Amino acid sequence: MDRRTLIKGAIASAATLSSAAALASAPPASKLKAIRRAVDADFDRSLTRIKDWMRLPTVAAEKLNVEQGADYMAKLATEAGFTRVRKVATGGNPAVFGVLDAGAKRTIGLYFMYDVKQYDEPGWSSPPLEPVMFDHPMGRALRGRGACNHKGPEGTFLAAIHAFRAAGVPLPVNLVLLAEGEEEIGSPNLRNALKDAEVLAELQRADAVFMPTPMQGLKGEVAISLGAKGMIECELIASGERWDRGAVQDIHSGMKAAVDSPVWRLIEALSTLVKDGGNTPAIDGWFEHYRPLTDRQRVMLAKLNGTSTDAEVKASLGVKKWIDDLPLAEAMERMTSEPTVNIEGLVAGYTGPGGKTILPTRATAKLDFRIVPDMKAADCVAKLRAHLAKRGFSDIEIKVSGNYDPTETSETSGLVLAQQAFLDRRGLEHTITPRIAGSYPGYIYTGEPLRKPFNQFGLGMGGKAHAPDEFYLIESNNPKVAGLREATMGHVEFLYMLASIA
Amino acid sequence: MDRRTLIKGAIASAATLSSAAALASAPPASKLKAIRRAVDADFDRSLTRIKDWMRLPTVAAEKLNVEQGADYMAKLATEAGFTRVRKVATGGNPAVFGVLDAGAKRTIGLYFMYDVKQYDEPGWSSPPLEPVMFDHPMGRALRGRGACNHKGPEGTFLAAIHAFRAAGVPLPVNLVLLAEGEEEIGSPNLRNALKDAEVLAELQRADAVFMPTPMQGLKGEVAISLGAKGMIECELIASGERWDRGAVQDIHSGMKAAVDSPVWRLIEALSTLVKDGGNTPAIDGWFEHYRPLTDRQRVMLAKLNGTSTDAEVKASLGVKKWIDDLPLAEAMERMTSEPTVNIEGLVAGYTGPGGKTILPTRATAKLDFRIVPDMKAADCVAKLRAHLAKRGFSDIEIKVSGNYDPTETSETSGLVLAQQAFLDRRGLEHTITPRIAGSYPGYIYTGEPLRKPFNQFGLGMGGKAHAPDEFYLIESNNPKVAGLREATMGHVEFLYMLASIA
Known part of the structure; x- marks a missing residue:
């Protein structure tokens, strides 16, 4: 997956006013403070957890480290406090399941992947399986296969759960984890995990599902995506x-x-x-x-355009000309619709x-x-x-x-409202994109039988997924753009928002 | 090159009566006897010479062992008695030139290649660069890259010259050698060797040029080729x-x-x-x-067909069906004409x-x-x-x-008449094929400025050029099909035939 790259630059955020914030309760300040202390204290361990994970690449196309990768995912889940953690047979690489029952009213599903893209492409500045910190224009970043797709962002979410526990604060929502090991080959067997009665039952309890993902653009803006x-x-x-x-x-x-x-x-x-x-x-x-774009979707796209120039978008994507020399707006419409x-x-x-x-x-x-x-x-x-x-x-x-199948989530779902509320509270500009040009297996959650709201969400920034020098921002030099600590706190706060309106 | 494979099986020989034999003087029996003794005495050395050469593969597509291969070719020529041996700049891999002046009336050009095809393909029964003898249905054969394409056959010709010298018998013709190192990439620079005044002058003296090549089919028959x-x-x-x-x-x-x-x-x-x-x-x-086939060429093709069944030809070539399910005769016509x-x-x-x-x-x-x-x-x-x-x-x-360019040689040239005379004398069936489906750079010799008769010729058998388990027959269990010794003697006798009618 390379969703960020697909929309980065192409879609700069325009501030939109939202009433969602009004729906959500503010997270309790004292608890946030305690959790923040735990996040800071655990920083080294959180970064090391991500790096160690990156050193064990599971590559589905090559059947590389399949069982080892699943076992490692299970270990990470167990260490983070998930229970009933186990591998689930899918007919392909096993999925990994676990629950974290906080005794909360609401339950949130998590979609993880433990596989990564092949790392054979030339052009890496350092060995792809040896994670290193380097100077990036945005701050200090971690480089290596899996840095942003998707071990860095998933490790960030795990850091948030670790911090709740370290601070002695109960989670505001229950969690259900389903991690797969075949995302990079098109998730051919993920739906088979739903044939497992326990997995299905626990996910049916969820109010929404999301995948932790660094969503921020260069100025901190976030384009919430409703589908793929x-x-x-x-x-x-x-x-x-x-x-x-x-x-x-x-x-x-x-x-x-x-x-x-x-x-x-x-x-x-x-x-x-x-x-x-x-x-x-x-x-x-x-x-x-x-199905052609709806009027509402066209309105969303129109809002997205105009904040970046055609030249900027082309440069950021490494593209010289759009198909048929289309203007940017039409190229972006094709990205969404075709x-x-x-x-x-x-x-x-x-x-x-x-x-x-x-x-x-x-x-x-x-x-x-x-x-x-x-x-x-x-x-x-x-x-x-x-x-x-x-x-x-x-x-x-x-x-x-x-x-x-394609996936779609309503912009009026609790999930999306909570995301808008969270971003409003943070003072971060956000827009809604009706559909990204890439793909992810959201239909597992948005389709039958679950029919849950699903998308990707999180603060932070990464890039070059599927390419040499894949990276994930760890220390940001822009206060609007989250590094590892702020992205971790972002998940903490977002879970509180979900608890109140998901 | 894989000319043998292309015509093997597809074209079984029909005996043709030729008056060519009548034109040629018989080789002197006592000299032949002395040379034969030398061939037998030198057998081990001749086989070792081929094997040692095969261990140094020059692969033009990979620029592998270019200078080493040219130097080795020069060494082989010098050892065989060629003089004025030197590398000739072509703009690509160097050619190797040499002359062997026997004070004879006629001069024959030799076209050699010192490069071989890549040996990366899977399926070899033994390492392609480690020549080994093995049991073949036709006798004992040498296996490895270059065995039949073209170090085995060229080594056979060198063995013939060594035998003349060992027997103290002067060569019946003078020789001019031009060897190239880029045959397998389409001889892009061979013609540049003719810009060398000495090379051009010596080749202009030649009455004909040929490339030593094992031409025999399963029953010993030979299909003389007039072009490519x-x-x-x-x-x-x-x-x-x-x-x-x-x-x-x-x-x-x-x-x-x-x-x-x-x-x-x-x-x-x-x-x-x-x-x-x-x-x-x-x-x-x-x-x-x-230019469509001439009536005479169609007659030649008609003679070639009918001695093997369609099924035999398909099996020998690894082909299931011809284009458009053509009958064999039309498929062979396409091979020649299209x-x-x-x-x-x-x-x-x-x-x-x-x-x-x-x-x-x-x-x-x-x-x-x-x-x-x-x-x-x-x-x-x-x-x-x-x-x-x-x-x-x-x-x-x-x-x-x-x-x-394509290459063509007249069936009434001295070269082809000598070949027919030689085969008649040996009692070997032979046919004439107007053109093979493969290619070789014969136009260097048949085209401007040389305009010499040129083709490939020799006794013996090899196969699987460009494929795993390439082989060259060393000891034949069929008296009609030449092994290394008989193929060497074949060149000896053929040189006498050329001396009288080339």
């Missing part, structure tokens, strides 16, 4: 073996004169999936359940330096499809399959590694 | 950098909604290069200089296991184009460039790593 696109991640594989044409193994390329090529076949099939140079899906029926067909990677035949005169027997395209309400992942996979079959490409294997 | 397709090997690279669209580095794939993809761009460009599922070039003007556009490899974005949600900034297709007379490589590169430019793809980089 759904995603299907898959490989399309053309092979002589399944096609029953071409060669059974790589053969000399001179044979092309009389032998079919699975590589050309894959390219032909791929070409049918898009139009407009790859910018518009062309899969049969793809837009059947596409389904995409993206090629993450191509692999066929000889991939080393120079050439090698072979006719390959196999070609693979790694694709991700982003979908918007009311498109459903399962339906889209079926449409993709039918589209290829109709064109005679049934031999092309569709290997789905992850898929989930 | 030309080839262009290149990469097509689409990148955000050159396009000035898309992202300047890999970015989160959610951005696809508003950012162009160089991967889709490459696929779109590639799609314009072919039709019929990749089986017919569709590049503007590609067939302008295409230009091809082949994708050797695709590389874009994330290529590891599973997926990674990025929008890549760069995509590369590795292509090879085979061309037939009277198409010229330089003209075809220009046509490819114009084709892409006309469709707005000028930003797609065309990185040509090798290219050469």
Whole structure:
């Protein structure tokens, strides 16, 4: 996930007046003070907890450190005070479950991930598995794989719970934790955790669910997100073996004169999936359940635009031109509204330096499809399959590694109202974005059977998720932007807000 | 090169009556006897020479062992009796030149290569750089990279020259050697060796040029080849950098909604290069200089067909079906007559296991184009460039790593007559194939300014060039098929035939 990057810069906050603050009780000042002392006292331990966790990367795509990562997640939960902590079988990497019963009236669900993105990309300034502090324009930051996606932010939340206990203050809400180890491959098995009766029952008790996430922009502003696109991640594989044409193994390329090529076949099939140079899906029926933006969503987007210049946004995202040279507002509207067909990677035949005169027997395209309400992942996979079959490409294997539906949460839910109240109280500018361009498996919570409000929330700042030099801000030189201590206190206060209005 | 594989099985020999034998003088029997004794006495040394050479792989695509490989080639030539041996600058890997002046009337050019194909492919039964003898259905064979392509066959020819000297018998022809170190990347610089006045002058003296190559099929038959397709090997690279669209580095794939993809761009460009599922070039003007097979060439092809069944040919080549389910004869005609556009490899974005949600900034297709007379490589590169430019793809980089023209030699040349005479004398069945489906840089010799007859020739058998378990037959269990000793004697006798009719 790289939600921050997707909206950072693109969406600067415009102050919005909200009546939400009026709904919430102020957190008790004396308790906050005691907790703050505990947060400060525990700072080193909290930072070390994050660093130690980063040294154990669970990479789902590579089946790396799966059980170790789940056990480590369980250990962290237990140490933070969760009970009934256990691994939950999902058919894939295990989920980790736990509850923290504070005897409170309200219950809040937490969505964590214990896996991280691969760390093989070149360009790291220091080894990705050796977390180090460095000077960042915003202060002192922690660098390494998982720093902001998502061990730093999750470790920040754990620090908050530790601080409650250290201060002898009961939590204002009960907590239910569900952590998964396959977020980075599209959460293919997370929903299976809900087949566990205890997990389902405890989550059904929750009033809302959120994922601790550093949401602040350069000036401290926060863009509350109401949803995300759904995603299907898959490989399309053309092979002589399944096609029953071409060669059974790589053969000399001179044979092309009389032998079919699975590589050309894959390219032909791929070409049918898009139009407009790859910018518009062309899969049969793809837009059947596409729901255009509502007027209210357009109003939200309009509020978001205009605070950053086109050049600023492009520079922050590393982009030269928008599709069709669109103006910023239309580019951002596409980010919110449009389904995409993206090629993450191509692999066929000889991939080393120079050439090698072979006719390959196999070609693979790694694709991700982003979908918007009311498109459903399962339906889209079926449409993709039918589209290829109709064109005679049934031999092309569709290997789905992850898929989930879009997610949406109402702006009038207690969760979002509590977030606005919290930000108002802090004096932080905030806006609402109807949907981010990225994806996360929020539908697990917002969809059937739970139907809970869900989004991501937290103070703090991080960046370069999925990229070299991923970082998480630890000591901020801007009082509006939270470092580790302030972000931890942010969760403390936010839990009080949730207790009163979630 | 993998010429043997390309025609093996596909083309079984039909005995043809030739009057060529009548033109040639028989080699002097007493001299042959003395040379044969030397060949037998030197067997171990000849085999060791090949093995030692194989342990030093020069891989042009990886710039591996370039100078060492050239020096080794020079050492081998000097040891065999060549004089004026030296490396010749070509702008790429150096060529190696030498002459062996026997005071003979006729001069024969030799084309060698000292580079080998990459040896990274999986599936080797033993380490590719550790030559070992093993039991092959045809006898005892040598396995390792370079065994048949081309160090084994070239070492066999060197063994023949060593044997002449050991026996105290003068060579019946003078020799001019030109060896290159970039054959496997399409000989991009070989023609530059002809800019060297001494090289050009010596080669101009030659009556014909050939490359020692094991040409025998399972029953000992030989298909004499009159030519080969030309080839262009290149990469097509689409990148955000050159396009000035898309992202300047890999970015989160959610951005696809508003950012162009160089991967889709490459696929779109590639799609314009072919039709019929990749089986017919569709590049503007590609067939302008295409010359269809002549009646005489069709007669040759007709003679070649019918001795192997379709199933036998398919099994030997690892192919399930021909293009359009053609019958064997038409498939073989395509092999001979049709230009091809082949994708050797695709590389874009994330290529590891599973997926990674990025929008890549760069995509590369590795292509090879085979061309037939009277198409010229330089003209075809220009046509490819114009084709892409006309469709707005000028930003797609065309990185040509090798290219050469088709090559043709007359069936009435002294070279081919001598080959027929030699095979007749040996009682070996032989046929003539107008053109192989593969390529080799014969145009260096058959084209301007030399215009010499050129092809590949030799007894013996090898296989799996460019593939795991490449081998070269050393001890044959079929008296019709030459092992190392007989193939060496084959060159001895063939040189006598050349002396009388080349």
